[in-house]
Amino acid sequence: MALLSLEKVVGGYGGAPILNGVDIAIERSDIGVIVGPNGAGKSTTLKAIFGLLKVTGGAILFEGEEIANSLPDKLVPRGLSFVPQEKNVFTSLSVEENLEMGAFTRRDDFRPTRDWVYSMFPVLAEKRRQAAGELSGGQRQMVAMGRALMSQPKLLMLDEPSAGLSPRYVIEIFEQIVKVNAEGVGILMVEQNARQALAFATRGFVLAGGQNRFTGTGPELIADPEVAKSFLGG
Amino acid sequence: MNELIFFFNNVIVSGAVLGCVYALGAVGITLIFGILRFAHFAHGDMMTMGGFITFVLAGLVTAAGIAFPLPTGFVVLPVAMVLAALIALGLDKAFYAPLRLRGAKPVTLLIASIGVTLMIQGLIRLIFGTGTYTFFAEEPKRLIRIDTEWLGATRPIAMTEPHVLLFIVTLVSVVALHYFLTRSRLGKAMRAMADNPDLAQVSGINTQLVVRVTWLIAGSLACAAGTMLALDVTLKPDLAFNIVLPIFAAAIVGGLGHAYGAIAGGFLLGFAETLSVFNWTVLLRPISGIFPEWVSLPGNLSIVPTEYKLSVAFVILVITLLVRPTGIFKGASS
Numbered sequence: 001m002a003l004l005s006l007e008k009v010v011g012g013y014g015g016a017p018i019l020n021g022v023d024i025a026i027e028r029s030d031i032g033v034i035v036g037p038n039g040a041g042k043s044t045t046l047k048a049i050f051g052l053l054k055v056t057g058g059a060i061l062f063e064g065e066e067i068a069n070s071l072p073d074k075l076v077p078r079g080l081s082f083v084p085q086e087k088n089v090f091t092s093l094s095v096e097e098n099l100e101m102g103a104f105t106r107r108d109d110f111r112p113t114r115d116w117v118y119s120m121f122p123v124l125a126e127k128r129r130q131a132a133g134e135l136s137g138g139q140r141q142m143v144a145m146g147r148a149l150m151s152q153p154k155l156l157m158l159d160e161p162s163a164g165l166s167p168r169y170v171i172e173i174f175e176q177i178v179k180v181n182a183e184g185v186g187i188l189m190v191e192q193n194a195r196q197a198l199a200f201a202t203r204g205f206v207l208a209g210g211q212n213r214f215t216g217t218g219p220e221l222i223a224d225p226e227v228a229k230s231f232l233g234g
Numbered sequence: 235m236n237e238l239i240f241f242f243n244n245v246i247v248s249g250a251v252l253g254c255v256y257a258l259g260a261v262g263i264t265l266i267f268g269i270l271r272f273a274h275f276a277h278g279d280m281m282t283m284g285g286f287i288t289f290v291l292a293g294l295v296t297a298a299g300i301a302f303p304l305p306t307g308f309v310v311l312p313v314a315m316v317l318a319a320l321i322a323l324g325l326d327k328a329f330y331a332p333l334r335l336r337g338a339k340p341v342t343l344l345i346a347s348i349g350v351t352l353m354i355q356g357l358i359r360l361i362f363g364t365g366t367y368t369f370f371a372e373e374p375k376r377l378i379r380i381d382t383e384w385l386g387a388t389r390p391i392a393m394t395e396p397h398v399l400l401f402i403v404t405l406v407s408v409v410a411l412h413y414f415l416t417r418s419r420l421g422k423a424m425r426a427m428a429d430n431p432d433l434a435q436v437s438g439i440n441t442q443l444v445v446r447v448t449w450l451i452a453g454s455l456a457c458a459a460g461t462m463l464a465l466d467v468t469l470k471p472d473l474a475f476n477i478v479l480p481i482f483a484a485a486i487v488g489g490l491g492h493a494y495g496a497i498a499g500g501f502l503l504g505f506a507e508t509l510s511v512f513n514w515t516v517l518l519r520p521i522s523g524i525f526p527e528w529v530s531l532p533g534n535l536s537i538v539p540t541e542y543k544l545s546v547a548f549v550i551l552v553i554t555l556l557v558r559p560t561g562i563f564k565g566a567s568s
Contacts (some may be wrong), residue, residue, distance in 0.1 A: 052436075071435075072435055073438045073439070073441075074436050075438070076437070077438065077439030082434070084433065087432065087433060089430075089433070090426045090430050090433060090434075093422065093425060095423050095424075101422065101426045101434070102417070102437055104419065104438055104439045151438065204423060
């Protein structure tokens with residue numbers, strides 16, 4: 001049984017659906033990457049999983065249980081975390097307070113998790129008292145990931161984690177994601193840097209028009225001449 | 235020296251009194267704006283209502299024959315604050331929550347709060363009439379004098395007991411609020427939600443709970459402000475409605491959504507009002523010798539006449555919006 005599986009999911013913001021039958025299956029050991037052209041429904045898929053828009057058809061199963069249209073305050077305690085693409089830190093709160101907010105749904109002692117996050121992102125430990133809004137783009141992305149990891153998720157979803165970052169930071173963030181996955185957190189992310197992200201993806205999903213076009217391991221998709229021609233720019 | 239004591243009594247004490255009332259009211263307005271993104275116009279009437287709740291409780295206690303060394307209205311204030319907080323929660327449930335659920339725009343909520351204003355004022359007039367009430371019908375309003383002979387003055391520093399209690403209530407509220415916002419899990423969640431409501435939801439923060447806590451805090455502080463104002467002057471149905479606009483100005487000057495800004499804005503406006511109506515001739519007369527002969531001090535040298543006291547708040551508001559549109563502290567933009 002997959003950790004997360006989407007079966008023929010249909011949904012949107014009311015009006016015409018944006019997702020027209022998306023299939024996704026992710027294990028806890030996986031790094032899943034969703035790629036596709038603009039408007040394919042990549043980010044929408046993540047939002048649908050996280051209850052941020054209406055799912056009208058199909059099924060979303062997390063550990064075998066239906067979670068479609070559940071709200072985040074129910075999903076986070078179950079082990080699902082989401083890093084939005086933009087405005088993903090509390091700018092006026094300190095780094096440490098940002099992390100604490102990620103642990104809001106927990107009633108147990110979250111300090112071990114915080115130390116674990118600091119050990120993965122040592123720069124955050126240095127800047128723990130600084131307001132998150134004062135950090136660089138790459139560091140903010142680490143705060144955002146750290147915040148999402150504070151709830152000890154089984155699956156971490158990231159919406160374009162490399163957006164707006166310089167090439168050096170893109171590589172660094174991807175390395176961090178692989179590291180987080182190695183710590184036993186499943187990853188499902190949407191990426192514009194498709195070729196780079198698929199290189200380390202254990203599962204790749206090419207979406208177009210709100211539907212799956214191709215599914216396979218990342219390297220398989222890169223090697224597929226059809227995918228390369230239509231979606232990876234030749 | 236007597237002139238300086240006069241200045242202290244009329245500007246510093248009065249300014250601080252006004253500043254405390256503005257600050258306690260503006261904090262509630264700014265918190266509600268930060269969390270719910272609308273201007274809660276009925277806040278002044280929640281203050282007045284708090285004053286009347288305290289008045290009724292104090293009346294009951296006095297009727298029971300219980301007397302305290304402190305003003306009864308002050309002694310029952312904690313109970314009144316709890317009641318007022320619950321009523322604030324009820325007002326939200328009845329009038330604002332259903333609108334939010336339907337995704338109403340901020341301006342709709344503003345209009346609804348004007349409705350709540352009229353409703354609260356109407357209810358108060360229905361029950362208590364349009365008259366004026368005092369907390370000190372049965373007990374004396376004590377004056378506190380600090381002798382200033384050691385300063386070489388004959389005039390004492392004077393303030394009333396309610397003034398001193400108001401300073402204490404404000405200090406305790408501000409310190410408590412500070413610790414709540416910076417140390418407690420819910421306080422931090424409140425700041426997080428004011429900062430970025432979408433991310434707060436995504437983080438799994440219980441936003442409904444944060445909204446409820448916001449109303450509880452705003453309601454209880456409004457009750458404290460209204461009661462302390464009524465203890466200082468008198469209690470009437472339009473007690474705080476008359477100052478709700480300067481209170482809004484204080485919240486905006488401080489930076490909407492910013493609790494410390496609202497406190498700073500409250501005191502800034504309080505002192506500005508008393509400073510601008512103060513007759514500076516009083517202070518200048520003793521040193522009139524240093525002026526050239528052709529300068530004669532006018533009888534009244536205040537920046538604005540007393541009748542225009544309230545307009546000072548708006549002049550400062552306009553200047554703030556021109557120079558620093560987000561307020562003294564960087565606040566949330568509307």
